[in-house]
Amino acid sequence: MIQRLNVNTEVLSTYIRNSNTPIEYLRQKLPNIDKFLKGELEPTFNQVYALSKLINIPTGLLLLKEPISASSLNVDFRTFNSELLSDISSELKDTIIEMQEKQEFLKEIVENECPFVGIFTFDDDYSDVILKAKELLGNEITRKRFDNYRKILGQLGIFIFLNGKYKDNTHRPLNLNEFRGFVLSDKKAPIIFINQLDSKTGQFFTLIHEFVHLLYGDSDLFDGEDSKKRSKTEAIINSITAEILVPKELISDMFDNQIDIRTSLDSLSRKFEVSKFVILRRLYDLSMLSRKDFMSLQNELEAEFKLIENIKKNSGGGNYHNNLLFRMDSNFFNHVNNAVQQNKITYTDAFGIVGVGYKGYKILSRGG
Known part of the structure; x- marks a missing residue:
């Protein structure tokens, strides 16, 4: 069963009008465009996607509840x-x-x-x-x-x-x-x-x-x-979030106030795989650290953070293949690729939906 989208006809009309695309041209490409604009028929995602390409705007704009501009x-x-x-x-x-x-x-x-x-x-x-x-x-x-x-x-x-x-x-x-x-x-x-x-x-x-x-x-x-x-x-x-990442019961058992606080921050951040900022704030919120020590250490960490950020800015961008696989949700890509295999969308459509070109799509298709 084809699922249709409940889109706002005002949104469609506004962006079509702003694009200066002749309605006659859209009728040739999308025979049901008049029904979409009158609210007599709801479009499918593929039809909304096709319209966005015809008027040269991101598909997401046509799916919003009301027209927007960059300033609003x-x-x-x-x-x-x-x-x-x-x-x-x-x-x-x-x-x-x-x-x-x-x-x-x-x-x-x-x-x-x-x-x-x-x-x-x-x-x-x-x-x-x-x-x-x-x-x-x-x-x-x-x-x-x-x-x-x-x-x-x-x-x-x-x-x-x-x-x-x-x-x-x-x-x-x-x-x-x-x-x-x-x-x-x-x-x-x-x-x-x-x-x-x-x-x-x-x-x-x-x-x-x-x-x-x-x-x-x-x-x-x-x-x-x-x-x-x-x-x-x-x-x-x-x-x-802090309680999920650094449970009160665990950090209370693990924190030793007899050990140098900077050493503790380092070891606890490694244990919980969170930043020293998170550990510091957690200790303070749990009354395991004075406000004076908290403020002093926070200033130290901010200076350390800025130094690390400057080093990162001068480092390389990494491997494109591995980076793409890391940043893309694999389940999402599988849904898109399955739609291509089932002839629901074209490869060109898929490139646009995923947000990559041919090279990137091939990398995602092969996976890790």
Whole structure:
């Protein structure tokens, strides 16, 4: 059975009008275009995708609830130091639209829903959220936690993408100071996006942070919340994330205040595979460290972080083959490739949906 999309006819009309594409031309390419515009027939994803190519805009724009412009696009999500942004770059805007496009494709393909998405409200007890998260992720602290949790979340039906640039365009890098990640909540196709320019420990924190957002069914996108409410929400999410990553019971048993604090920060961050910042904040929040020591050590870590970042800026970009396999969600690619094999979409369509060219698609097809 073909699944059709409930799109806003005003959105379709607005972007067609803005493109200056003759309606007669669109009628030749899409015989049902008039029915789509009148709301008499809902288009399929493939038809929306085809229309976007004809009028030369990202497919995701046609799937939004209302027309937007670059100046009116407003988002709140995980930023550096949990700050809120009032304006965003074109790279971030286009990345959000790209992920929305991927999500709409998946919603047409995926059959089962994720029962855990949106099961909590912010009125629920934090401990219940933590218990559910640990039930889904497992309680064991293993090595390579990021890889293990990413695999578990993928099995749960969450699609996880990483990138340090817009699609495959090396001339459009993302800005780590602007954001560290975001999530698009949906029962059938929840998506987590992580800024790959972040450190490995930062990527790990973002992964779990955005997963917790999904438990609340919170996308952080176009929600119109005021900054005070959003800051409170982020504080709740961060507290729950910290307990999942660094359980109170474990760190209380492992922390020895007789050992040099810097040595402890190093060993504990390695044990839990999180940043020293996370360990430091955890010790302070659990009243295991004075405010004076906390502030002093935080300043030291910030200086250390800046030094490491300067070194990273002068390093190479890594292996394209391995990087592409790492940043692309394998389950998502399999859905796209299956659609190609079943003649539901063309290879050209698939390149656009995945966001790579022929070379990249071949790499993903071969896998690891």
